[in-house]
Amino acid sequence: MKYIEKLRNSGLRPTKQRLKICEVLFDTEKTFHFTINDLSNKIKKQLNNKISLATIYNTVHAFEKKGYLKQIPINSNQTYFDTNVSDHHHFYDLNEQKLIDLENSDVGPIKILKKIEGKKIKSVEVLVKLED
Amino acid sequence: MKYIEKLRNSGLRPTKQRLKICEVLFDTEKTFHFTINDLSNKIKKQLNNKISLATIYNTVHAFEKKGYLKQIPINSNQTYFDTNVSDHHHFYDLNEQKLIDLENSDVGPIKILKKIEGKKIKSVEVLVKLED
DNA sequence: CACTTTTTTTAGAATCATTATAAAGTAGAA
DNA sequence: TTCTACTTTATAATGATTCTAAAAAAAGTG
Ligand SMILES: [Mn+2]
Ligand SMILES: [Mn+2]
Ligand SMILES: [Zn+2]
Ligand SMILES: [Zn+2]
Numbered sequence: 001m002k003y004i005e006k007l008r009n010s011g012l013r014p015t016k017q018r019l020k021i022c023e024v025l026f027d028t029e030k031t032f033h034f035t036i037n038d039l040s041n042k043i044k045k046q047l048n049n050k051i052s053l054a055t056i057y058n059t060v061h062a063f064e065k066k067g068y069l070k071q072i073p074i075n076s077n078q079t080y081f082d083t084n085v086s087d088h089h090h091f092y093d094l095n096e097q098k099l100i101d102l103e104n105s106d107v108g109p110i111k112i113l114k115k116i117e118g119k120k121i122k123s124v125e126v127l128v129k130l131e132d
Numbered sequence: 133m134k135y136i137e138k139l140r141n142s143g144l145r146p147t148k149q150r151l152k153i154c155e156v157l158f159d160t161e162k163t164f165h166f167t168i169n170d171l172s173n174k175i176k177k178q179l180n181n182k183i184s185l186a187t188i189y190n191t192v193h194a195f196e197k198k199g200y201l202k203q204i205p206i207n208s209n210q211t212y213f214d215t216n217v218s219d220h221h222h223f224y225d226l227n228e229q230k231l232i233d234l235e236n237s238d239v240g241p242i243k244i245l246k247k248i249e250g251k252k253i254k255s256v257e258v259l260v261k262l263e264d
Numbered sequence: 265c266a267c268t269t270t271t272t273t274t275a276g277a278a279t280c281a282t283t284a285t286a287a288a289g290t291a292g293a294a
Numbered sequence: 295t296t297c298t299a300c301t302t303t304a305t306a307a308t309g310a311t312t313c314t315a316a317a318a319a320a321a322g323t324g
Contacts, residue, residue, distance in 0.1 A: 013271075013272080013320075013321090015271095015272065015273080015319080015320085016319090017272085017273070018272095035310095036310080036311085037310085051273085051274095052273060052274045052275070053274090053275095053310095053311085054273070054274065054275085054276095054312085054313085054314095055272080055273055055274075057311070057312075058272090058273090071207050072207075073205050073206050073207045073259055074205050075203050075204075075205045075211065077281090077282080077309075077310065078309095078310065078311095079207065079310085079311085091246075091248060091251075093248070093251060094254065100248065102244070102246055103246075105245075106244065106245045106246040107242065107243065107244060107245065108241075108242060108243030108245070109240070110239065110240060110242060110258065111239065111240030112234070112238065112239060112260055113237075113238045113239065113240070114223075114234055114235075114238040116223060116225070116232065116262060118264065119223075119225060119262040119263065119264060120262065120263060120264075121260055121261070121262060122226065122261040122262060122263045123260070123261045124258060124259075124260050124261075125258070125259045125260075125261075126242065126256060126257070126258050126259075127205055127256075127257045127258075127259070128244055128253055128255070128256050128257075129253070129254040129255045129256075129257075130248060130251040130252065130253060130254060131251065131252060131254045132250065132251060132252075145290095145291065145292085145300070145301075146291095147290080147291080147300095147301065147302080148290095149301085149302070150301095167281095168281080168282085169281085183302085183303095184302060184303045184304070185281095185282090185303095185304095186283085186284090186302075186303065186304085186305095187301080187302055187303075189282070189283075190301085190302090209280075209281065209310090209311080210280095210281065210282095211281085211282085
């Protein structure tokens with residue numbers, strides 16, 4: 001199975017549940033954005049059986065810590081995650097409440113002119129809100 | 133009282149509670165970032181008496197809708213608001229969990245090269261995460 | 265293989281920010 | 295003052311996330 005290595009490298013044992021989560025998250029043509037609830041439903045439909053929410057939360061957070069997933073900063077009652085961990089930005093369609101990727105090349109280079117003593121920049125994320 | 137007009141213009145009656153909230157939010161030298169809980173505590177300390185959470189939520193949301201406050205998109209369990217409603221961006225210090233303003237002039241101009249049919253850009257917000 | 269130890273999964277409970285409810289209070293109009 | 299609509303409030307409900315502790319699975323040992 002192709003995700004055993006990925007899990008082992010992250011210090012996670014390749015359990016049945018984690019492998020299924022990997023498959024749903026990473027065995028896709030395109031990357032995508034999701035909430036925990038989205039992910040849980042997708043798994044339930046594919047397995048005709050569920051993986052407990054606690055396991056999904058734990059695994060997603062482990063992947064996030066390892067850099068296999070990113071959280072997207074957005075104002076929502078649910079947390080949005082992204083399987084696209086490359087350096088990129090987002091449109092947020094306020095009417096449809098949907099996230100759309102903006103590749104780094106879709107946004108001109110961003111210059112941050114202010115410096116904070118003793119701190120370094122970890123990431124620069126742009127959120128472009130859209131309306132009709 | 134200087135906020136009566138502001139409230140009336142927004143279709144909000146100038147009640148004792150709303151005037152106090154205005155005073156805490158807008159009668160300051162500098163703009164600031166806050167959560168509902170921050171605001172509630174500040175009021176409690178100043179009045180030696182509280183304004184109910186429901187009223188604070190309702191009023192803050194009314195001000196947000198009128199454009200007197202902005203929400204800041206950030207991953208936190210609490211919603212962050214900003215009394216600075218000008219077009220600007222933020223540093224987020226991951227260690228201190230603190231927001232710092234980045235004036236528009238602190239960030240070079242941002243070019244969004246991708247267009248979405250039938251949608252127009254409402255805002256462009258940059259979040260720069262900082263670490264030690 | 266047994267048997268023990270460690271890790272993982274799970275259902276359900278707890279937490280906590282936010283929203284809803286509905287009764288009591290208040291502002292503004294007449 | 296009186297009437298009515300709006301507002302505040304305490305409290306309950308909601309819902310995402312986190313915690314807990316017991317059962318299940320995996321790993322280690324000889
Ligand atoms: Mn998290
Ligand atoms: Mn809101
Ligand atoms: Zn994305
Ligand atoms: Zn700000």
